Structure formats: structure tokens, C-alpha cells
Amino acid sequence: MVADxxxxxxxxxxxxxxxxxxxxxxxxxxxxxxxGLQLDGKVILQDVSFSLPTSGVTSVxxxxxxxxxxxxxxxxxxxxxxxxxxLVDGADSRQWRGGWDxxxxxxxxxxxxxxxxxxxxxxxxxxxxxxxxQRRRADELVEISLRQAALWDEVKDRLDAPAATLSxxxxxxxxxxxxxxxxxAILLLDEPTASLDPRSKQLVEQSMQRLARDIPLLCVTHDLxxxxxxxxxxxxxxxxxxxxxxxxxxxxxQPECIETREFLRWSVCDCN
Amino acid sequence: MNSQHLLARDTxxxxxxxxxxxxxxxxxxxVLCYIFWQAAPVLDWGFIVGTTDGAGFGVSDxxxxxxxxxxxxxxxxxxxxAPFALGTALYYRTYAxxxxxxxxxxxxxxxxxxxxxxxxxxxxxxxxxxxxWGVSLISGAVVLAMVVLPLLVLNTLATLERIPHGYxxxxxxxxxxxxxxxxxxxxxRSWLNLLTGVLLAMARALSxxxxxxxxxxxxxxxxxPDSLFSPVTTLQTHIFxxxxxxxDPQVISIAWGSAAVLVLxxxxxxxxxxxxxxxxxx
Numbered sequence: 001m002v003a004d005x006x007x008x009x010x011x012x013x014x015x016x017x018x019x020x021x022x023x024x025x026x027x028x029x030x031x032x033x034x035x036g037l038q039l040d041g042k043v044i045l046q047d048v049s050f051s052l053p054t055s056g057v058t059s060v061x062x063x064x065x066x067x068x069x070x071x072x073x074x075x076x077x078x079x080x081x082x083x084x085x086x087l088v089d090g091a092d093s094r095q096w097r098g099g100w101d102x103x104x105x106x107x108x109x110x111x112x113x114x115x116x117x118x119x120x121x122x123x124x125x126x127x128x129x130x131x132x133x134q135r136r137r138a139d140e141l142v143e144i145s146l147r148q149a150a151l152w153d154e155v156k157d158r159l160d161a162p163a164a165t166l167s168x169x170x171x172x173x174x175x176x177x178x179x180x181x182x183x184x185a186i187l188l189l190d191e192p193t194a195s196l197d198p199r200s201k202q203l204v205e206q207s208m209q210r211l212a213r214d215i216p217l218l219c220v221t222h223d224l225x226x227x228x229x230x231x232x233x234x235x236x237x238x239x240x241x242x243x244x245x246x247x248x249x250x251x252x253x254q255p256e257c258i259e260t261r262e263f264l265r266w267s268v269c270d271c272n
Numbered sequence: 273m274n275s276q277h278l279l280a281r282d283t284x285x286x287x288x289x290x291x292x293x294x295x296x297x298x299x300x301x302x303v304l305c306y307i308f309w310q311a312a313p314v315l316d317w318g319f320i321v322g323t324t325d326g327a328g329f330g331v332s333d334x335x336x337x338x339x340x341x342x343x344x345x346x347x348x349x350x351x352x353x354a355p356f357a358l359g360t361a362l363y364y365r366t367y368a369x370x371x372x373x374x375x376x377x378x379x380x381x382x383x384x385x386x387x388x389x390x391x392x393x394x395x396x397x398x399x400x401x402x403x404x405w406g407v408s409l410i411s412g413a414v415v416l417a418m419v420v421l422p423l424l425v426l427n428t429l430a431t432l433e434r435i436p437h438g439y440x441x442x443x444x445x446x447x448x449x450x451x452x453x454x455x456x457x458x459x460x461r462s463w464l465n466l467l468t469g470v471l472l473a474m475a476r477a478l479s480x481x482x483x484x485x486x487x488x489x490x491x492x493x494x495x496x497p498d499s500l501f502s503p504v505t506t507l508q509t510h511i512f513x514x515x516x517x518x519x520d521p522q523v524i525s526i527a528w529g530s531a532a533v534l535v536l537x538x539x540x541x542x543x544x545x546x547x548x549x550x551x552x553x554x
Binding site for chain 1: 428436438439441442443444445446448449457460461464
């Protein structure tokens with residue numbers, strides 16, 4: 001029956017109802033319900049609904065301008081003028097205790113372009129930790145975070161060197177370590193390997209898979225092969241809407257919607 | 273159109289640009305050369321570090337007291353204005369609505385266009401007379417602070433706007449509040465450029481004569497202010513007095529010497545500001 005769905009049917013049916021929820025989906029780290037966003041009168045996101053399991057990687061794919069990055073920024077609270085409901089660990093993100101700043105510590109975000117602060121590698125890792133005393137005593141946390149980001153071996157002998165001296169790939173992993181150091185419950189990544197060489201890309205993916213054992217990762221990517229490599233789940237977005245979501249293996253091998261099939265085949269999406 | 277025509281047109285346009293640009297470069301150069309040529313007879317180390325006993329309007333002694341008076345007024349004006357400028361710029365960047373931002377920008381652009389003598393008049397009425405601070409160092413410093421405030425605010429805003437948005441966003445993504453963003457990201461990154469703005473504001477304060485003429489300075493009887501509420505003597509008003517009141521060529525030479533020192537002081541601040549700016553950009 002699903003295979004017979006037309007393009008219009010695919011868009012009418014809420015993405016979540018396209019498949020039976022699996023058992024590990026019952027407990028969710030993040031639940032998004034009918035999320036909508038307009039910026040300067042332009043609709044960026046509409047009726048976006050999905051949920052994140054308590055661990056594992058969920059990739060978000062889709063053409064440029066689909067609203068993927070805006071989605072992450074809404075979830076992290078960098079954009080706040082959205083409508084709908086975002087439940088983080090069952091609590092409404094708008095009512096989060098401590099406000100948006102506290103929510104951002106709970107839902108970490110790593111941007112596409114690595115941004116390191118004008119400080120040492122060590123200071124960068126500790127940057128998000130509250131209190132200068134805690135930052136000074138964070139040696140163990142620095143090592144753990146850098147190991148999680150697959151960067152420890154490369155920088156352990158020069159932790160006091162300026163972070164700007166690292167390569168772009170290393171800087172991206174440093175950003176991951178910095179985000180991990182504040183122990184977020186959910187980590188959002190916006191095309192984290194977009195500007196990296198193959199070796200750095202591989203290391204970042206390893207780091208992501210290591211992190212995904214403990215916390216849920218929501219990763220926006222243009223790289224369809226990467227989404228398949230990361231396995232887990234995949235959400236396909238187009239024109240501000242979730243078109244289809246499911247287990248990555250299934251979505252890539254047997255996409256249910258015609259838009260998904262077109263996108264996977266020709267990297268284009270015409271969902272209007 | 274053949275290549276000869278194109279070449280001729282290019283030459284003509286080059287010529288027009290040169291004709292327009294040369295006076296703008298030549299006139300200030302001639303003026304500077306003339307100032308230093310006139311100042312040459314009196315310009316020596318003794319002239320700069322020599323002090324007067326306070327009497328005789330300083331027509332025969334050095335200008336050290338005037339030089340320090342000018343610097344003191346400029347430093348105090350910037351010390352008063354800089355925190356307010358920083359606060360205003362930070363409010364603009366963090367809390368102000370777009371409407372408030374438009375209003376603030378328009379207001380400071382307008383304030384920058386107000387003739388400094390108007391600030392001087394306000395200072396005379398409010399500070400000197402109403403508050404009974406008298407003609408004093410503090411009255412002059414506050415008036416000069418008002419004069420340089422718009423420049424400092426606009427410069428601070430420009431400095432903060434040069435911080436990449438991604439830099440701020442990376443801090444916000446770590447859950448840093450506005451205080452931490454300002455204190456741990458913005459200020460450490462932009463303090464050199466902020467200092468550049470303060471130096472430029474000092475240069476501007478050193479260039480102002482009108483607002484301090486009837487709020488801070490006297491022409492004679494003062495070497496060094498005893499307190500914040502004492503009058504001060506400055507290079508600007510010293511030049512004004514000597515040039516206006518005397519026909520003695522020696523005295524006029526002292527006026528030229530004072531002008532040359534003032535020009536050097538302002539130029540040094542400009543060069544230092546430029547160096548700091550370049551350092552900040554690197």
C-alpha cells in the first residue's frame with residue numbers, strides 16, 4: 001500500500017505515521033510537533049514533526065534551502081520565533097528551567113564552519129564550563145572530551161598552543177570536544193564535515209559514532225553516503241517539511257515517497 | 273572606437289582625477305610645512321618641557337603646563353565618555369529592538385553634527401553656573417566627554433559589528449549568557465579596536481577649543497589645577513590667546529610652536545590608533 005502512495009499522498013500523511021514506531025522510539029529524547037518557522041514573512045519550516053531516540057545518529061538530508069539548518073537552530077534555541085511544540089526529555093523547551101541559555105547547554109549545537117575562540121586548545125575545550133575555578137581544574141574533562149572527539153592523540157602535547165594553529169579538520173573536532181565538555185544530553189550537528197578532507201571526515205564520523213552510543217545525535221548532512229555510513233535513522237526534508245523518515249537502511253534502499261526517490265537519484269526535489 | 277581614442281579618454285579621466293585629488297593632498301601638506309617653518313625658531317626641548325610661573329600669560333616661557341592641561345582634559349573626557357559609550361553600544365547590540373537601534377543610530381549621528389560650541393554653552397549654563405562647578409577641569413572634561421561621546425559610541429558599534437556573527441553564535445550555542453558573551457568573547461577580541469576608538473576620541477578632544485573656552489580654561493594665573501574644581505590652561509586656548517592678543521613676533525612664534533606641538537600630539541595619537549587597529553585586525 002505504501003508503495004502506491006502518490007506524491008500528494010506522501011505530503012498529506014504526517015511523516016511519523018508512514019511507519020510503525022519501533023520499540024526504542026517509545027522513549028524519546030526530543031519530540032518535535034508541528035514546528036513552524038517564518039523569517040521575514042517567508043515560510044522556512046512548516047508542520048515539522050519527528051522524534052529522536054535516546055541514543056544513536058539521526059541524519060537530516062534534503063536539498064539546499066529545505067530548512068535543515070533552521071530546524072537545528074530552532075531546537076537549540078538560537079531561533080526562538082517558531083511555532084509548535086518541542087519537548088526535550090518530555091519538557092517543553094519554551095518553559096525550560098533557566099531559559100534558553102540553559103537549554104542550549106542541554107541541546108548542544110556544532111556549526112558547519114568550525115569556530116575556535118582566541119585562546120589555547122585547552123581553554124577552548126573548557127570554554128562552556130561555568131566558573132573559572134572549574135575551568136582551571138578541568139584537566140580530566142579536557143582529556144575525556146578530546147578523546148571523545150578523536151583529537152587527544154594529536155594535541156595532548158600542545159594543549160596550551162593557540163587553537164587557531166590547528167587545521168580545519170582538527171578545529172572541527174575541537175568544536176565537538178568543546179560541545180561535549182559541557183555534557184549535553186542531545187547533540188545537533190550542522191554539516192560537520194562539509195569542508196573537511198577525507199581523513200578528517202573519517203575521524204569526525206568515528207567521533208560521532210562514539211558519542212552516539214550515549215546520547216542522541218541529530219546531524220544535518222548533504223552527503224548521502226555519509227548518512228548511510230552513520231546508519232541509525234534518516235529524515236528527508238524538502239521545502240521546510242519532513243517528507244519521509246525511517247531507518248537509514250530502509251529509507252535509502254526502499255524510499256516510500258516519490259520525492260525521496262527523486263532526491264536520492266538526482267539530488268533534486270520538487271515537492272510543491 | 274579605436275585604441276587611440278580609448279587611450280586618450282583614459283588619459284583625460286586620469287588627469288581630471290589628479291586635478292581633483294592634488295589640492296586635497298597639497299593644501300594640508302603646505303599648511304603643515306608652514307606651521308613647522310614658523311615654529312622652527314622656538315621649537316626645542318626647553319620650549320616643550322619649560323614651565324611658566326603662571327603669571328604673564330605664558331608669552332615667554334615653555335608650554336609644558338598647557339600641554340599637560342590639554343592631555344589631562346582629553347584623558348578625563350575619554351575616561352568619562354568611554355564607559356557610557358561602551359554601555360550604549362552593548363545595549364544596542366544585545367537588548368535594543370530594531371526600532372530602538374534605528375533611533376539610537378539617528379540620535380548619535382545627529383549629536384555628532386552639533387557644533388561643539390553648543391555643548392560649551394550648555395556646559396556654561398548647567399555645569400559652571402547651575403551646578404556651581406565654576407570654570408574648572410571637571411566642567412571642561414564633562415563637556416568634552418559629551419562632544420566625543422557620539423564618536424566613541426559609533427566607533428564602538430563599528431568595532432562590535434566587526435565581530436563575526438558565527439563567533440558570537442558559537443558562544444551562545446555553549447549556553448553562555450549575554451554577560452559571558454560580552455566579557456569572555458567580545459571584549460577580549462575587540463579591546464585593541466576599542467582602544468583605537470578611545471585614542472581617536474582623545475585626538476578629537478585635543479582638537480576642540482570652543483567648548484572648553486568658557487567651561488575649563490583661563491589664560492593666565494594657572495600652572496596646574498589644584499583640584500577637579502580648579503581651572504586649567506591648555507594648548508588650544510594658549511594658541512588662541514597668543515594669536516589674538518599679541519603683535520610681538522616672538523609671541524607669535526610661541527603660538528606657532530604651540531600649534532606645531534599640538535599637531536604633533538594629535539598626529540601621534542592618530543598613528544598610535546592606526547597601529548593598534550592593525551594589531552587588532554591581525
